[in-house]
Amino acid sequence: MINFNGNLTNPENIKISSENRAFKYGDAIFETVKVMNKKVVFWEDHYFRLMASMRMLRMKIPIEFTLEFLEQEILKTVAVQNDLPSYRVRLNVFRKDGGLYTPKTNKIDYTIEVKENTFKTKENYSLDLYKDFYNYSGLLSTIKTNNRMLNTLASIFAEENDLDNCILLNEKKGVVEVTNGNIFIIKGSVIKTPALEEGCIKGVIRKKVISILSKNKEYTIEETSISPFEIQKADEVFITNSIMGVQPVTSYKKKTFKTDFGNKIASNIKVLQIAGI
Known part of the structure; x- marks a missing residue:
């Protein structure tokens, strides 16, 4: 079942017209969230990022679009799915x-679309x-719009x-992110x-990781420009997103x-995800 403007319906009943702006112009944004144990993980962070993105793109925010309303709409959509331990939800x-x-x-x-979360951390x-x-x-690239051609x-x-x-x-040949995360x-x-x-x-998990690392006096965290050459010289590399949490990287080129x-960071994030904070 898919939630369309608060109404639950079968996917085949969703009709997109030729005038749909997400289809014609990519005039849309999205949040991908994880639901575990009937909790929307890190929902407050996702919600405020969504609100900031809607304001930046001059979308009119409905008065009912409160944090509690959208959370309940997500959980309402999850509730009619098969009973699974973890879900991947796209708003x-x-x-x-x-x-x-x-x-x-x-x-x-x-x-609101719900699918089983099948992600498993890879050893390699x-x-x-x-x-x-x-x-x-630029700031527009920081928003999760539906224009994902580069990622595709x-x-x-x-x-x-x-x-x-x-x-x-x-365009400066600096590292930005990976196709699906930071x-x-x-x-x-x-x-x-x-x-x-x-x-x-x-990224929501990016924010969580930075918060964890900023409290660790053994390490210094820097938000800065990174050259591809620095990756080859690194001791470790890891990537993050809301579904995978943290995925360590084992190889880059040779x-x-x-x-x-x-x-270790992956374990810390898992604890926070389970706690739902």
Whole structure:
């Protein structure tokens, strides 16, 4: 069952018109959230990111779009699915039909889709660069819009080259993120992740990891620019998103990495996910 504007219906009953703006212009944003033990994990962080994105894109936020309302709509949609331990939920918000580049209205529709969360951390995980196209730096790139063509092409490249994922670069040839999440590199006691100004998604797990690391006096966390060369020199690399949590990377080109610290951070995030905070 899919939730369309608060109404539960079968997927085949969802009709998208030729005027749908998400389809025609990518005029839509989304949040991918994990639901465990009937709790929406890190929901407050997802909610405030969604609200900030809607405001930035000049979408009219319905008065009923409170944190509690959307949480209940997600749980209502989960409740009619098969009973599973973990779910992957996509909340999609898009401007109502009509208009060319200039929309007829800034009012929105929304859908909530629920699938089984089948992700499992991999023991071996490989990365390489995707260099055909760039993810341009700037605030617009930090928003999870439906325009994911770069991520799609990079994912196809990864599949064609027997990779688990690809690193996206910006127009300055700096590291931005991977196709489906944020990236962290460790060298000695310094841990770096691309700054938001580099064009990376404002990831929820990214935020949690930075918070954990900022309290650890043994390490220094830096949000900064990162060159691909620095990855080859790193001791460890790990990636993050709301579904996987933390995935340690074991290889980049011909370089192999340790995973001790990445596994430790992964365990810390799992504890927070289970606690639902």
